[in-house]
Amino acid sequence: MRYFIITIALTALSACSYNVQPTSAPAVNVYSSYDEKIPGTWAVVIDEDTTVINREISPSSYVCSAHDYPFSTGNTMTVSIQRTMSQIFEETVNRSMIPSVDEMTKSMMDGYVFVRLDSFSPRLSCSTGWWSVKCTSTVDLSFGIEAREVSGDKFATSVGSTKSFDGDGGGACGEASNILAEAYRLALKDAMERLAERASNSTRLRD
Secondary structure: OHHHHHHHHHHHOOOOEOOEOOOOOOOOOOOOOOOOOEEEEEEEEEOHHHHOOEEEEOOOOOOOOOOEEEEEOOOHHHHHHHHHHHHHEEEEEEEOOOOOHHHHHHOOOOEEEEEEEEEEEEEEEEEEOOOOEEEEEEEEEEEEEEEEEOOOOEEEEEEEEEEEEEEEEEOOOOOHHHHHHHHHHHHHHHHHHHHHHHHHOOHHHHO
């Protein structure tokens, strides 16, 4: 037993890099006071700083501290936002830039929705267990949303989420990347559902 624990400890201290493989997480359960979607055609614009976020995660604990966990969100936030918006607006059109009033009028759009990432903080901490490394990851996410109609009426709000996930980090700390990915998925899903509920229940957008 002593030899096994020493082996795990030495393995955990051997420097390696484990890429985090995140997945998209659009809103699934949207609690709305309305049976129908927000009417009209809306342009969905995502801030370019939100499209791909790259972070190098280092555990805050001594265990696994020799390892790095490169975290690239890829298109997971973009896909999650676009799919979430399509669930609450009658029709959406994905745009890379905020359209002008003339563009919206010519394209017969009712307005645009602009979404930005305000904060993203993934964390990881590990400890040595009897048979393997135990890890906990916590991810903080917050988004801002602004919707503006062609008429000029505006709706703005922000949402945030903090989610944690515990799991087996594996003998060499490699599985900790999956724990980070799951905490991110949970936080992203929760943030998307909150975002959808705020927009869907907005009387300003529906009126």
